[in-house]
Amino acid sequence: MPPLRNSSQIAPPSDALQLLAQYQRLVLIREFEQEAERQYKAARIGGYCHLSSGQEACTVGAVDAMAACDLLVTGYRCHGFALAKGTPAALVMAELFGRRDGCARGRGGSMHLLDVERGFLGGWGIVGGQLPIAAGLALGLVRQGSSSAVLCELGDGAVNTGAWHEALNLAALWHLPIVYLIINNEYGMGTKVERASSQPELYRRAAAFGMHGERVDGNDLLAVQSACERLLTRAREERSPAVLEALTYRFRGHSVADPGISYRSEEEIEEHLRRHDPILAFEQDLLSKGVEPQQLQAARESAARSVAEAVSFAERSPAPELSSLAEGVYASGSDVQFARMRLGSPFGEQELVFDAGLGR
Ligand SMILES: Cc1ncc(C[n+]2csc(CCOP(=O)(O)OP(=O)(O)O)c2C)c(N)n1
Numbered sequence: 001m002p003p004l005r006n007s008s009q010i011a012p013p014s015d016a017l018q019l020l021a022q023y024q025r026l027v028l029i030r031e032f033e034q035e036a037e038r039q040y041k042a043a044r045i046g047g048y049c050h051l052s053s054g055q056e057a058c059t060v061g062a063v064d065a066m067a068a069c070d071l072l073v074t075g076y077r078c079h080g081f082a083l084a085k086g087t088p089a090a091l092v093m094a095e096l097f098g099r100r101d102g103c104a105r106g107r108g109g110s111m112h113l114l115d116v117e118r119g120f121l122g123g124w125g126i127v128g129g130q131l132p133i134a135a136g137l138a139l140g141l142v143r144q145g146s147s148s149a150v151l152c153e154l155g156d157g158a159v160n161t162g163a164w165h166e167a168l169n170l171a172a173l174w175h176l177p178i179v180y181l182i183i184n185n186e187y188g189m190g191t192k193v194e195r196a197s198s199q200p201e202l203y204r205r206a207a208a209f210g211m212h213g214e215r216v217d218g219n220d221l222l223a224v225q226s227a228c229e230r231l232l233t234r235a236r237e238e239r240s241p242a243v244l245e246a247l248t249y250r251f252r253g254h255s256v257a258d259p260g261i262s263y264r265s266e267e268e269i270e271e272h273l274r275r276h277d278p279i280l281a282f283e284q285d286l287l288s289k290g291v292e293p294q295q296l297q298a299a300r301e302s303a304a305r306s307v308a309e310a311v312s313f314a315e316r317s318p319a320p321e322l323s324s325l326a327e328g329v330y331a332s333g334s335d336v337q338f339a340r341m342r343l344g345s346p347f348g349e350q351e352l353v354f355d356a357g358l359g360r
């Protein structure tokens with residue numbers, strides 16, 4: 001019998017190594033989301049918890065298109081974005097658990113992840129709320145003379161909010177260096193895009209602002225990466241904003257609390273799992289480029305270890321001190337404002353005593 005080929009004996013082409021590093025993050029995100037679901041169902045995660053299983057190619061492709069100086073802003077389905085950016089899984093899980101070592105110090109939770117050092121400025125829970133914030137950041141970059149750009153992710157549901165119109169109007173009017181990445185996963189909660197949007201080809205809606213728009217297969221990591229790279233370069237070099245719509249699908253419900261089967265058929269989900277899983281497609285690509293199945297297996301095992309370690313780290317991390325509740329919330333100088341609100345001050349609050357009428 002010929003000796004078994006060992007992965008270390010085969011030197012895959014260097015681009016295969018890069019692809020393998022991307023695969024590592026794809027499977028880390030998938031594994032992380034599966035564990036987050038388990039932990040949420042075990043009541044160890046509070047608030048809401050939105051998983052991005054099925055959308056990993058958009059996430060990693062978009063993040064890998066960014067230059068180190070660019071800024072990232074996303075909606076609430078953001079675990080994958082933090083992980084793709086390199087925020088350690090332990091800090092993301094600790095944030096989901098609401099613990100002191102979480103990447104937002106336990107104050108944000110699942111929807112409000114944050115990693116300023118890595119250029120990830122949130123994780124925002126209000127649908128569309130991140131769009132004007134991202135436009136403001138892009139304006140800030142211009143005013144500082146920076147040549148960086150902003151990548152702002154949103155869901156298909158966010159294009160029907162007022163914030164979309166306000167933000168895109170200003171982004172186009174002021175030539176802001178920003179790319180709005182719509183992750184079109186076919187549904188906003190239980191509503192299909194076609195039932196919510198008069199123009200369901202969402203990238204076309206950029207035209208209303210005189211802005212460039214295009215569509216990409218969101219299950220093809222390299223296609224997303226190359227489109228994002230091109231549009232971010234254009235944003236940086238020409239200050240031309242753009243919309244990129246990535247077509248993909250969310251495998252799980254809207255949030256962990258939603259089984260996700262009352263507004264779509266099980267056949268539809270099955271079909272996507274079987275034929276459009278972005279990780280399976282990427283695996284095929286890697287194998288065809290000479291990567292060995294054992295290397296893929298090693299990446300999956302490493303992801304599982306990282307996630308298990310992340311859970312035990314999150315368990316050990318303490319809850320934030322109650323006394324630290326207002327830290328980082330108010331700007332310096334706010335005490336003057338608050339002094340005016342003290343009881344007995346001219347514009348202050350009045351003490352209200354609730355009389356339940358029990359006569360005691
Ligand atoms: C302004 C506002 N309206 C409604 C909600 C409730 N809500 C949360 S998620 C969501 C659907 C958004 O869907 P989409 O933008 O497609 O993002 P996805 O969940 O698919 O990632 C809605 C309506 C909200 N958070 N904010």
Ligand SMILES: [Mg+2]
Binds near residue numbers: 185
């Ligand atoms: Mg959606």
